[in-house]
Structures are given as C-alpha cells and as structure tokens.
Amino acid sequence: MFSEFKKVFNNRDNVAAEWKKSGNKVLGYFSALTPEEMIYAAGILPVQLFTTNLPLTETKTCLPDFICTHLKDCLEQAMTGKLDYLDGSVLAHACEASRGFYGVWKLNSGMPQSHFLQVPATSKKTSRDFFISELKIFKSFLEEMSGNEITDDRLIHSIEVYNENRNLMKKLYELRSFSDSSISGSDIIDIIKAGLVLPKDEHNRMLENIISNYHENPDIDNDQGDVYICVVSNAIEEADTVIEVIEKCGGHVVMDNFSYGMRYCWDTVESGPDPLGSLATHYLEKIPFPGKFPMAKIVDSLTGMAEESDADGMIWLVEKYCDPYMFSYPAVEIKAKEKGIKMMSIEAEEVGNIPRLQIKVEAFMESLMDEII
Ligand code: SF4
Numbered sequence: 001m002f003s004e005f006k007k008v009f010n011n012r013d014n015v016a017a018e019w020k021k022s023g024n025k026v027l028g029y030f031s032a033l034t035p036e037e038m039i040y041a042a043g044i045l046p047v048q049l050f051t052t053n054l055p056l057t058e059t060k061t062c063l064p065d066f067i068c069t070h071l072k073d074c075l076e077q078a079m080t081g082k083l084d085y086l087d088g089s090v091l092a093h094a095c096e097a098s099r100g101f102y103g104v105w106k107l108n109s110g111m112p113q114s115h116f117l118q119v120p121a122t123s124k125k126t127s128r129d130f131f132i133s134e135l136k137i138f139k140s141f142l143e144e145m146s147g148n149e150i151t152d153d154r155l156i157h158s159i160e161v162y163n164e165n166r167n168l169m170k171k172l173y174e175l176r177s178f179s180d181s182s183i184s185g186s187d188i189i190d191i192i193k194a195g196l197v198l199p200k201d202e203h204n205r206m207l208e209n210i211i212s213n214y215h216e217n218p219d220i221d222n223d224q225g226d227v228y229i230c231v232v233s234n235a236i237e238e239a240d241t242v243i244e245v246i247e248k249c250g251g252h253v254v255m256d257n258f259s260y261g262m263r264y265c266w267d268t269v270e271s272g273p274d275p276l277g278s279l280a281t282h283y284l285e286k287i288p289f290p291g292k293f294p295m296a297k298i299v300d301s302l303t304g305m306a307e308e309s310d311a312d313g314m315i316w317l318v319e320k321y322c323d324p325y326m327f328s329y330p331a332v333e334i335k336a337k338e339k340g341i342k343m344m345s346i347e348a349e350e351v352g353n354i355p356r357l358q359i360k361v362e363a364f365m366e367s368l369m370d371e372i373i
Pocket of ligand 1 (some may be wrong): 234
C-alpha cells in the first residue's frame with residue numbers, strides 16, 4: 001500500500017527533473033528549521049538533502065572529522081556531482097557546526113547560489129523581530145533566484161498547502177496509533193521521506209488517497225509488538241533501519257519524534273494577514289528543536305509525546321558529533337525517568353552494523369519487558 005512513497009523517494013532525481021522541465025528551479029535545504037513555505041511560494045521546489053552514506057573522499061581535505069555525517073555527506077555529494085540538479089541551497093542555522101560549515105560549503109560545493117538563514121536560539125520578542133528581518137532577506141534571495149515575487153497571497157496559499165499536509169500526516173499518525181494498525185513505523189518513514197522531495201500538493205493528494213483507501217479497507221495486523229517505543233531522531237535516513245529492527249524484536253513504534261515526523265506536523269502555521277510573522281512565530285516557537293531554548297520546552301515536548309502515546313521506552317537515535325542532540329539527551333533522560341520511561345541512545349553510525357544493532361535493541365526491549373511483566 002505504501003510502496004509508491006518509497007518509489008518516489010528512490011526516484012527523487014526524476015521528480016526534480018520533471019519539475020525543472022517547465023523552467024522552474026530546485027533548491028536543496030539542510031534542516032527542518034527552513035521555512036519551506038517561502039520556497040514553495042516562490043515557485044521553487046524545496047528538496048531536503050539526505051545523508052546517503054557515501055564513502056568520504058573529496059571532503060577529507062576540507063572538513064575535520066568531528067563534523068556530523070550529515071554535513072560531511074552532503075558536501076561529498078555536491079563535490080562528486082550528485083547534486084548537480086540543484087539550482088541552489090539554503091542552510092538554516094541549526095547549530096554552530098552548520099555556521100562554520102557554510103563557508104566551506106560555499107567555497108567547495110559548486111552550488112550556483114547559496115544562502116545562510118540565521119535562526120535565533122530563543123523565541124523572545126527581540127529574537128522574533130530579528131528573525132522576521134532575516135526572513136525578508138531570504139525572501140529577496142528566493143525572488144531573485146526564481147524571478148517571481150513572493151506576494152502575501154502566494155505565501156498565504158503556500159501556508160495553506162503545508163498546513164493541509166500537516167493535518168493529513170496527523171490523521172495518518174492517528175491510524176497508526178491503534179494497536180492493531182497495519183501501518184508500521186517504517187511505512188511512516190517512507191511517507192515522510194517522499195514528502196520532503198515532492199511538491200507538497202502532490203504529496204497531499206497521495207496522502208488523501210492512502211487515508212481514504214485505508215478507511216474503506218482497513219488492514220488489521222494483530223501481530224504488532226507488545227512493547228511500545230517512541231523513537232527520537234534527527235537522522236531520518238537511518239531511522240527506518242532502526243525501526244525495522246525494533247519491530248523485528250517485538251516492539252511497536254507508537255510515536256516518533258523526528259525533525260520531520262510528529263514534531264513537524266504537530267502544530268499548523270497560524271493563518272492571518274501577516275504570513276511572514278506567522279512563519280517566524282511557528283518556526284521559533286512551535287517546533288522545539290534541540291539546541292534552541294528554552295531547554296525545558298524541548299524536554300517537556302519530547303517526553304510529553306512519549307507519555308501520551310503510552311510508550312514504555314524511548315530510543316534516541318543521533319548522529320555522531322551532533323552537539324544539539326547530545327547536549328539535550330541528559331535532561332530528556334532525567335525527565336523521562338521521572339515519568340517511568342526508559343531511554344537508550346544509538347549513534348546513527350552504528351546502524352551500518354545490523355547484528356550489533358539488533359543485540360543492543362533486543363537487550364533494551366528485554367529490560368522493558370521485565371518491567372511490563
Ligand atoms: S544539528 Fe546535528 S545533524 Fe544537524 S547539522 Fe548540526 S550537528 Fe549536524
């Protein structure tokens with residue numbers, strides 16, 4: 001039922017090529033802090049850059065080892081011609097590594113145009129005002145690149161399309177949350193990934209179809225595992241492997257908290273006469289992103305979602321050298337413990353060694369089982 005989404009993702013170069021046939025541009029972006037609505041309003045296709053686990057050769061001379069795999073891999077893709085279909089890129093300020101990386105990217109990626117979007121670390125009034133001024137600079141960049149003016153009407157329409165996507169994704173999550181749902185955690189990942197490379201209106205149509213088909217013909221799976229797991233991650237590329245292993249070990253992934261999963265669609269952007277202001281509020285306030293403040297909000301949100309979904313345990317999948325996620329882990333673990341939720345962390349780089357990963361996940365599941373019984 002969900003294979004179409006996987007196919008779209010695997011053929012993402014063709015999706016971009018199709019889009020470009022009508023003379024439109026394609027822009028690669030690095031993080032969930034990027035207001036995609038603005039890119040789409042400019043008539044540009046926003047495409048998330050994914051880690052592909054290429055052997056690193058070219059980047060070795062440009063970047064130190066202690067940079068996360070995501071950034072290293074994206075630069076390797078650019079330097080080896082795998083991102084030639086992009087007309088430009090935008091790097092939102094997710095962490096200090098990304099700020100330093102931008103200079104290296106600009107010099108070595110060969111991107112025709114690139115932009116660094118400053119994203120404040122707090123959502124105070126002064127930060128919001130600053131962010132609005134940064135969004136205006138980003139808007140000019142997009143207008144120049146596309147040749148299209150981003151009018152308020154275009155932006156309002158784009159926000160509506162993205163909000164529809166968030167609402168549809170929420171519906172899908174609801175269907176997945178039933179204990180006998182046949183929608184697996186890996187299916188959800190395929191669906192999310194397709195949405196990050198497709199025009200959002202096309203993704204919306206695919207979601208509508210799948211939801212109505214599911215309602216007409218609900219596929220029941222009584223073999224879902226008994227141990228409820230919440231997966232938190234910024235490494236969606238590796239998350240499907242981890243989820244498959246969890247499901248094989250008798251777990252049922254009842255909640256995820258990826259930058260692009262439940263956290264992405266939890267809240268919609270307020271519709272109103274000031275679309276840029278609404279986007280600024282949304283991206284600063286509504287999506288707690290590790291590395292931004294206040295930390296308490298991030299901790300409450302992550303553990304709250306796990307608690308609401310009755311998760312027995314949380315698996316924290318993180319890229320090696322990713323400071324924001326590593327920095328947040330201890331505070332989340334303390335709060336999760338208070339709520340009776342056990343946590344385990346896995347480095348994305350461990351995912352390449354499936355037998356080792358399986359042993360680790362099995363041990364964690366057994367420790368949870370002991371407590372459930
Ligand atoms: S937030 Fe983490 S994964 Fe993302 S760019 Fe920064 S270090 Fe890399």
